[in-house]
Amino acid sequence: MTITQLHYVLAIAEHKNFTKAAEKCFVTQPTLSTQIQKLEEELDVLIFDRSKKPIELTDVGRKIVHQARNIVNESDRIQDIVDQQKGFIGGEFKLGMIPTIMPTLLPMFLKTFIKKFPKVKLKIEELTTEEIIERINEGHLDAAIAATPLEDETIKERVLYYEPFVGYIPSSHRLHEKKNIEVSDLEIDDMLLLEDGHCFRDGVINLCKVLKNNTDEHFQLESGSIETLIKLSNEGLGMTLLPYLHTMELNDNLKQNLHHFVEPSPAREVSIIYHKSELKLQIIDALHNVISGIIRGAIAFQNVEIISPLAVKETKRAV
Structure with missing residues (x-):
């Protein structure tokens, strides 16, 4: 049994196809098939059920x-140990980011990070939190930046910053004249939300305590982007909540519709997350140091109350 054979097994399990797995591993299909057959003969079991389309794992195969x-x-950790001993920070690093963080945070740190660590080849992908956790556990992501806490025993979390929620309230709204808003002012029925699957949406729902059932008297309008929520709000269709970093890019006219919360401000915790095996920890440390250093100049809020991103859950954690 070899590490290479195990790489082949993982590739087939992922792609459920020998040809695609061979392409992923940069070998010919006959080479990959031969090695899998040798491994199955050595173990005296079938790892894959080849009669199914697509190919499926057998019970023992799983x-x-x-x-x-x-x-x-664990074999990859050996190279990590060598890299850390040599002080080397480089190589390919696959980073995931959730949609409500990537557009604002990435431009803030990417140029600085690339300049400081030119040997790191970042591969960045926008994904939902659910997709991120799945890919980290499958070894397809080295780390990600997401809202926490996630309460996942396979994932480690290192806080980068706390980002307050800010009300975006148009002039036609009942709360527009109120300088600072309170959580008790919010009503889910006139709140514009992101589509299901966004953890920021779940945070807003948690903040409002309960998501009322739709009735004939109310409508619920959802969108896939924060920019669209702002436009809909400007049309008088309701208010919305924004992550603080998104408010920094608004023009002066739109900023007149921003309303901060009475302290402690509700906020989300943003962390760099990674598998508990702690592979490529030197690059994770480098990302953490660069991002947390840059963000301190943008977010000075300290008196905040963290709202959980876990779907429709009333968990809060004071900071």
């Missing part, structure tokens, strides 16, 4: 894949 992922991760 257990083998789980253990193979652990072994491959």
Whole structure:
């Protein structure tokens, strides 16, 4: 049994196709198939059910894949140990970011990070929190930036910053004349929300305590982007809540519609998250240091109350 064979097993389990797995591993299909067959003969079991389309794992195959992922991760750690000993910070690093963080945070730190660590080849992808956790556990992401806490025992979290929620309230809204708003002022029925799947949406719902059932007297309007929510709000269709960093890019006219909360301000906790195996920790440390250093100049809020991103949950944590 070799590490290479285990890499092949993981590739087939992911793609459910020998040809695609071979392309992913940069080998020919006959080479990959031969190595898998040798491994199955050595173990005297079938890892894959080739009669199914697409290919499926057998019962024992699922257990083998789980253990193979652990072994491959531990073998990668050897290179990590060598890199850390040499003080080397470089190589490919796959980073995920959730949609409500990526547009504002990425431009703030990317240029600085690339300049400071030119040997790191960042591959950045916008993903939902659910997709991020799945890909981290499957070894397809090295780390991600997301709203926390996530309460996932396979994931480690290192806080980068706390980002307050800010009310965006147009002139036609009942709360527009109120200088500072309170959580008790919010009503979910006149709140414009992001589409389901966005953890910022879940934070807003948690902040409002309960999501009322739709009735004939109310409508619920959802959108896939914060920019669209602002435009809809300007049309008099309701108010919305924005992450603080999004408010910094608004023009002066739109900023007149911003209303901060009475302290402690509701806020989301933003962290860099990664697998508990702590692979490529030197690059994770570098990202954490660069981002947290830059963000301190943009967000000076300290008196905040963290709202959980976990879907429709009333958990709060004071800071």
